[in-house]
Amino acid sequence: MSAAHLAVRVTGPGSDAIRVLVDGIDVGAAPWEADLPLGTHQVSAQSSTASAAPQTVVMTPGSSTTVDLVTSPTVAHLQVRTSDGKASIFVDGTVRGEGAFEGDVLPGPHTIVVTREGFERFEKAITLAERQTWAEAVTLQPVGATGATSPLGAERAFEGLYGGFGLTGAVGVGGQGTELETNCNTLGAASCDTPSPAGGGAFGYVGYTWNPVGFELFLVGLADQTKQVAHFTGVGTMAQLPASLPARDETFQFVGVGGGAAVRARASFQNRLVRGSLAGGVGFAYREIFMSRGVKATDGSGAKASYAPQSVGYASPAISVEGAIQIRVTPAIGIALGLQMWADNASIAGDNSVPPAQGNVLSNGAAVPTPAYHLASGPQILLMPFVGMQFGP
Numbered sequence: 001m002s003a004a005h006l007a008v009r010v011t012g013p014g015s016d017a018i019r020v021l022v023d024g025i026d027v028g029a030a031p032w033e034a035d036l037p038l039g040t041h042q043v044s045a046q047s048s049t050a051s052a053a054p055q056t057v058v059m060t061p062g063s064s065t066t067v068d069l070v071t072s073p074t075v076a077h078l079q080v081r082t083s084d085g086k087a088s089i090f091v092d093g094t095v096r097g098e099g100a101f102e103g104d105v106l107p108g109p110h111t112i113v114v115t116r117e118g119f120e121r122f123e124k125a126i127t128l129a130e131r132q133t134w135a136e137a138v139t140l141q142p143v144g145a146t147g148a149t150s151p152l153g154a155e156r157a158f159e160g161l162y163g164g165f166g167l168t169g170a171v172g173v174g175g176q177g178t179e180l181e182t183n184c185n186t187l188g189a190a191s192c193d194t195p196s197p198a199g200g201g202a203f204g205y206v207g208y209t210w211n212p213v214g215f216e217l218f219l220v221g222l223a224d225q226t227k228q229v230a231h232f233t234g235v236g237t238m239a240q241l242p243a244s245l246p247a248r249d250e251t252f253q254f255v256g257v258g259g260g261a262a263v264r265a266r267a268s269f270q271n272r273l274v275r276g277s278l279a280g281g282v283g284f285a286y287r288e289i290f291m292s293r294g295v296k297a298t299d300g301s302g303a304k305a306s307y308a309p310q311s312v313g314y315a316s317p318a319i320s321v322e323g324a325i326q327i328r329v330t331p332a333i334g335i336a337l338g339l340q341m342w343a344d345n346a347s348i349a350g351d352n353s354v355p356p357a358q359g360n361v362l363s364n365g366a367a368v369p370t371p372a373y374h375l376a377s378g379p380q381i382l383l384m385p386f387v388g389m390q391f392g393p
Contacts, residue, residue, distance in 0.1 A: 003059075004035065004063040005036075006035075006036050006065050008030060008031060009031045010068075010071060011068065013050050015050065017048075019045065019046060019047060021044045038060065041057050043055050046074075051071060052070060075104040075105060076105050076129065076133070077131075078103060079135040080114070082116075083137065083139040084140075086098070086099050087114050107130045110128060111124070111126075112125075112136060118143055120142070162393045163207070163390070163392060164336060165202070166386040166388020167200070167386060167387060168203060168222075168340060169384060170224050170342075171198050172198065174196070176197050177380075184230065187230060187371065190235070196226060198224060198226065199256075201220060201223060202220070203219060203220040203388075209268065212267055212268050215263065216264050216265075217262075220342065223257045229251050234247030246299065246366045247297065248362075250294070253291065254289060254290070255290045257288050260284055260320075260342070262283025264320055264322075273328055274325060275325075275326040276324070277324050278323050279321070280320065281319075282318065283320060284317055285315070285342075287376075288312070289311060291308070301362075305368050307370055309355075312350070312353065320340065322340045324337065335389055336386070336389060338388075339385050341381065343380065344380050345379050352376050352377060353373060354373050
């Protein structure tokens with residue numbers, strides 16, 4: 001005899017539509033039986049939702065063998081739920097539930113779609129392996145408000161018009177270059193107290209950005225002041241110009257008012273809560289400086305005098321640099337905190353000094369030398385911490 005008989009029975013989930021495989025070849029639906037060639041064979045069963053593990057049988061002459069196979073599910077398991085229990089749930093284009101779906105699906109690629117009128121459509125592609133369980137929780141966003149769970153709402157394209165304004169302090173760096181700073185000894189003074197100017201102002205800008213770099217027109221108005229004192233001891237001769245006589249203190253009040261404009265480039269980087277930016281550019285500045293001098297004798301007489309020449313003004317190229325952090329209260333509005341640097345030069349164009357004057361005397365009749373004074377000279381650098389707001393893009 002050159003053949004033996006084999007019978008295959010299948011039980012378990014999905015066994016009602018299962019197919020028998022002998023050596024990997026589909027030989028028919030279960031239950032199944034037939035004669036097989038002698039030798040070793042692999043027997044298994046499979047359907048679209050279940051399978052039975054292969055068993056090895058050895059067919060000998062005249063043998064009759066029965067194989068019992070037990071199936072187990074091969075499907076994947078899918079769960080989809082919406083946060084509010086509403087919306088239509090589609091799996092592979094077929095409606096599978098309202099607000100929630102849980103069931104078996106075939107292994108392989110699938111598409112989940114969740115829709116509800118007035119809300120953004122949710123769509124996701126997944127690929128499931130045999131016996132894999134996939135759970136998807138979906139929160140739909142109202143149309144036009146994607147990301148509404150954030151106080152910022154939907155993120156905007158970072159391109160378009162923008163602008164901002166702010167209030168700023170101003171602190172001079174390196175002095176103002178007054179006569180007291182540069183020529184204290186030449187004035188005949190024994191010493192000079194020369195603090196740098198301090199003040200404040202306001203600024204604004206408007207521009208257009210292409211993510212992440214834009215260009216803007218920047219305008220600023222500033223006012224600052226400094227009080228400087230020259231101490232004359234009365235030790236010297238009349239040959240000195242100005243003489244150190246009489247013994248006195250001269251108190252100078254310098255007030256600068258002006259502003260300028262610059263064309264700047266601004267680079268910005270942001271997330272949903274914070275935007276950082278760096279800006280810089282060149283422009284021009286104009287500054288008008290006022291000076292007043294008060295003189296008080298230090299010989300015990302209490303004699304006084306005052307002097308206030310006309311103001312002077314200068315124009316200059318300018319440099320503007322800014323670094324800022326903006327707290328975004330909406331996608332297009334931010335509260336800005338930062339530091340600016342504004343630099344110009346008092347010795348390029350215009351007038352930065354007043355001429356000498358005659359006839360200035362103390363109340364006791366003593367003459368007070370009044371030479372020419374530089375009210376400012378050289379680079380003028382201001383550091384300006386600020387708070388402000390930015391709008392757009």
